[in-house]
Amino acid sequence: MLTALNSDAGELYAKKLANFVEKRLKNERAASIWTSTLQRTILTASPIHGFPKIQWRALDEINAGVCDGMTYEEIRKNMPEEYESRKKDKLRYRYPRGESYLDVIQRLEPVIIELERQRAPVVVISHQAVLRALYSYFADRPLKEIPHIEVPLHTIIEIQMGVTGVQEKRYKLMD
Secondary structure (H helix, E strand, O other), X not given: OOHHHOOHHHHHHHHHHHHHHXXXXXXXXXXXXXXXXXXXXXXXXOOOOOXXXXXXXXXXXXXXXXHOOOOHHHHHHHOHHHHHHHHHOOOOOOOOOOOOHHHHHHHOHHHHHHHHHXXXXXXXXXXXXXXXXXXXXXXXXXXXXXXXXXXXXXXEEEEEEEXXXXXXXXXXXXX
């Protein structure tokens, strides 16, 4: 049981993801699974069998510093100046003692280089800010759009690089 996923929905998603990946990549034995070093991504990947799993600290979620664990509503109420600063420029806003989207982009450079070197499929299980940054790079989206890119929950975004450019498919595993 994946109790650290915090919900029945998290456990169900992990199982559906494993089923999807194992079926989709059954003939791709060189494929790999990359996760952040945070427990929830490691646990999400744990039901997936037959592929090597690699943890990258660079795939960890954006560091919210002193705001870690707070909801946006709590930040709005308790730290209104920070809330407004973030709202004005989400890309450049750096959490107190934390990170900005620009910091996340910079720390993802080694991951991007390694992803580009891969010849086999890679499944990346990470966090919203990180996935937005990775997606924007491979889909060639403008920097200013990164914080606003939609990365739906419980959805696989498949990106294939080709001679004609990027091809994208989305698979919603749960509502």
